[in-house]
Amino acid sequence: MEKEKIIEVKDLIFYYEDKKKVLDNVSFEIYKGEYVTLIGHNGSGKSTLAKLLSYILEPIDGKIYIEGEELNENSIKNIRSKIGIVFQNPDNQFIGSTVEDDIAFGLENRNVKQQEMRKIVKEFATKVGMDKFLNKEPEELSGGQKQRVAIAGILALNLKIIIFDEATSMLDPEGVEEIRNLILTMKKENPELTVISITHDIEEAYLSDRVIILNEGKIYKNDVPNEVFKDEEEMRKIELDIPFVLKIKNELSKRNIIVPSEIKTIEGVAKFLCQ
Amino acid sequence: MSMIEFHHVSFVYNKKDPNRYDAINDINFNIEENDFVALVGKTGSGKSTLIQTLNGLLLPSKGYTKVKDFIVTGDKEIIKKLVKEKKYKKTELKNFSKLRKEVGMVFQFPEYQLFSETVLKDVMFGPKNFGFKEKEAEEKAKECLKKVGLDASYFNRSPFELSGGEKRRVAIAGIIASNPSILVLDEPTVGLDPNGRKEILDLVKKIHQEGTTIIIVTHDMETVMNYANKVIVLKDSKYLGMMKPSELFNKDDIETYSLEVPPFYKFKRYLKEYGYKKDISEANDLASLINILSEEK
Amino acid sequence: MRSDILGKYTPYNSIIHRLDPRLKFFALILLMVIVFLPFGNYTNRFIVLGILTLIIGLIMVIGRVSFSSFFRSLSSLWMMVIFLLIFMFFIPTKGDYPIYSFNENYTLYWDNLLQVAHILVRLILMIALTIILTSTTLPMDITYALDWYLTPLKLVKFPTQVVSLTISLALRFIPTLLNEANRIMNAQKSRGVDYNKGFFMAKIKSITTLIIPLLVSCFSRSDELAIAMEARGYDPYKHRTRYKSLKFSYKDLIALLIIILIASMVITFSICSSTISGFDDIINFIWGIKTI
Structure with missing residues (x-):
């Protein structure tokens, strides 16, 4: 193709x-x-x-x-209208006064009808797991949650590129994990x-x-x-580290234990070693 | 006597409100001189509140925090008792300026505390407040700027035209210039890339080696593993214990601590979970673990 | 940590909370005007203000406005009271009922004391009204209401949407900036700044250690915010739809009628008060006691 x-x-x-x-x-x-x-x-x-x-x-x-x-x-x-951007500082890109207002901001700019907007906001808040927080103000949310709202606001616009x-x-480890996983599910749901x-x-x-x-x-x-x-x-x-999984794999391969390249997680390697 | 003692320390926000919030609850532990302690716990576990009792920014609602000979408390019973026993004068318990010289505190995003026209002046600001003479403060400021890796060409520059990482180092220099015996850092590496993070942490390590007691609040378990000699865990406003980092990450019930385990220990856990036959509990770094793994196969 | 701000919105679900913000905004303005109407002599004034106090108090109870935070907000009025009293003491205006005469050109009058009390009651009622509005209405809804009232200005090409968005952004960032200010203050305190101590110059100096970093952070925030808004397709001069719209229901209609009824009664009283002579003036009464 x-x-x-x-x-x-x-x-x-x-x-x-x-x-x-x-x-x-x-x-x-x-x-x-x-x-x-x-x-x-x-x-x-x-x-x-x-x-x-x-x-x-x-x-x-x-x-x-x-x-x-x-x-x-x-x-x-x-x-x-094709590109959405999620920035570094979760606070400085939260425009609406509540979660739903913030998700709606981009839609308002595009003159989406109110009825439709309500549906879309609900749908994408659910997608990022923020549907229970629609009325919350930014001060009540964690950094990871704010970034998820930002992502929902972009997904709602049905853009081609993020x-x-x-x-x-700027997130704590929990927030980093949340966003990492969200990107992967997002990609799975919409391969385009x-x-x-x-x-x-x-x-x-x-x-x-x-x-x-x-x-x-x-x-x-x-x-x-x-x-x-x-x-x-x-x-x-060039002052970069390598992922920990690869460190394990490299060390193992030096000792002639070859882990297949499809295995990309620590859990996978452990499972492989225990077989 | 320990350097720092927490005695039944509790702190409540909005005491008489429906929004009442117990930030820390009955905390008891000691920190020894020249320790390098990491304070960890999920966001909202009370870490920041606890360290703010160390220099009197917050006064414990119950119990007291003792730093060297200073006592920090807002507990009326305790104040009454101490005054009655003639150990402290009431005014001593309300004046924290000497304590704040002893406890240097670096907050999150310390770059947002700079305000002077020049880098040198900003670094001199703290020492001068704490009674250093102009000359003395200048000497000390220059020394500390060099220590954080900023040479004489920086002295007369405006702090606002520096890069993010440089600003942060100026801010840290501004704290250590007062010669504190304890340095407290609240997530000093947030928003930095791995190299920037390492620079700051190596700097903290150097300060520690010169004899300063270090308390660092962090979410980053790599920092805990590579720098701290003890780790203190808080969860839901309560103290869960103080131990060696490796001891913490090897705990069987580490999940209940709500912490992000470093990948090495995650790997060990998965091996155990999938029923790896050999004993790997002794291995505390990748090389020795790989040795055990490769022996068998 | 949420900071405790005066008259901050409290998320209850009372009837006052559910009223249309446009109506609440209108009622606020109307009642404020009423509080400042003249009612002839002091008896009339205090009777009307007493009734208004009862009504406003009732609204506060229904709207579950925190009385403790209301009274705390009044504590700042002390400065005002002292100022008014000093003012009255040094520049006494002529009155009819002297309290004490120091010499022939310097006399204190009851009139002035009552005047101070009158100003004070009016101020307290104003504060109460404002707190009712802010603690029962989301800042965003107040902005929507304001935007609605500004709508006629659109005819003269006034950018009403820009104004209302600016206000809502300002409101949105108040708690964020308060947290930031708190953090900076803590950092400076740790560097030996004492915000409570010192006289004028020392105070100014310690305030600069807060203001400069706060401004720096504000500028960088607003920069990033502007970029984020633009990236999400915001154009101040283009039409935008609204996610939320306000609905005027029968509850609002009833409330509107009640408010108008009260207002018209008070206004009528105010107009007639100069001709009402049925009440003996309170000041006569006090004067009467004193002369006995």
Whole structure:
């Protein structure tokens, strides 16, 4: 089957006032229905890339195409209707005064009829497991719950692409787990949905379809997780760790115990060893 | 005598309200000099409330917190008793400025406490409040900025133009510049990437090695495992115990503590669960566990 | 931790809670105006205000407004009372009923004391009315009501939606910023700042240690908020539908009638009060006791 390109980034160059290149000729493609994670240590350029993708910044040179349409001032309004973004700080993206108002915010902007809106809000609140909290104010919610509301607000708009911009970095472990699982169920329910997650959670990266690693403004790797994280030493050199499952697998393979590559969880490895 | 003692410490928010909320309930334990203690527990378990009794930001509704010779309490019975026994004067029990010099406290997102025109001035602010002379404060501030890895080129810069991680280090320098004997940190690494986290934690470790008692509130069990020598667990406002980190993660009933277990210990648990035959309870790091695993096969 | 804010919405389900916020808003304004109407002599004034106090008290009971938080809010009025008394003491206006005469150009009058009491009762009733509205109505609903009243301004191209959204965002962020302020204050206290101590200059200095970081955080928050709103397709100049709309039911109609009835009675009384002479003025009465 021919894969359909949904995002194309071409020869992207970006620098701030000091002219030091933050992004240096970055090019990659993302296909429809993929779940891609973008990782890299601080200063690798990944947060700048996130800002360029969401058009908070404009590239100095190079182009970004969304479904074949170039991202620029004229197209941004149209493109906004295709892309949803979940930001890092759960508080600063909670716009409504209650959960339901916040989920409805995007729908209001699209002039959805009130009757319909009520149904949609209910449906997506249920999807993210927040249907019991419709009347709650943000102060009564945990960080993870607020992020789930943000996700519901985006899912409700029926967008094609969702970008997670370090959406879990301010959450407690419980919240991180909640969001990680929610992304996976979301993908399962709607395989057409394209997810890009800019993250420093390597465990999340390991669960995605493809990992793009940025290092010093350049693409360092762009491959499936098992390949990308293969070499622990190499990863250390660019100040990244590898997922714990792979550490176990690597150690075991040194002792000639080969765990099949389909096994991606700690539980799976333990089960395999006990057989 | 222990460095810090909690005696039946309880704290209630909105005492007379329908929203009454018992944040901590009858907490008893001691922390020794030069300990590196991690305080863990789910969000809302009372960690932040407990540490705020250490320098008198919150006064226990019942019981008291003792730090060195200082007593922190809002319990009228105890105050009455202490004054009657002539151990403390009433004014001593209400003035926390000396205590706050002893207990340095770094809050979440400490970058939001900077306000001076220059980095150096900001770091000098605390020491000057605590009675250091101008010269002394400046010396100390410079020393501490170097300790957190910011050289002389930073001294006269505005703190607001620094990066997030740098701001956080300035904030920490501002606390340690007062020379506290106890350093309390409330989730100092939230929002940082793994390298930024490591930098801050290594810094804390260095401060600890110089003789400061450390209490760190955290959700990150890797931090607990790699840095702390003791861990204290709170759950639903109550104290569950103090132990070595490895002891905690090896507990059979760790689920009941509502904590996120580090992957290594998760792996061990799964092995046990699926009936792994050999004894792995002694293995406390990956290498030794792999050794046991590979012996058999 | 939810901070305890004066007159904060309490999630009960009383009849007052369920009334249309537009009606409540209207009633608030109407009753406030009534409280400030003139009623001729002091007897009339205090009789009317007494009746209004009873009515407002009844509404507070029905709406389950916390009396304790109401009385706590009144404690700040002490400053006002002292100020008024000092004012009265130093700049006494002429009255008819002297309390004490120091010399021929300096006399204290009963009139002034009653005047202070009158102002005070009016203020207390105003506070009570405001607290009833805020503690029985969600901030968002108040915004909706306000937006509805601003609707006519749309004809002159006034961006009413922008105004109401701005207000609702401000309300939404109050608790968040209070928490933030609390955290910053704790951090500064730990660095040796004492917010209670010191005189003028020292106070100003300690306040800057709170205000500057709070502003910095506010700016970065508002920046992120604006980006998040834009990312979700917000355009201030485009029409938006509403998730919630207000419904005016028969309950509201009855409440409206009651309010209008009360108001018209009081207004009639106010208009006629100058001609009503059936009551002997309270001030005469006090004066009478004193002269005996």
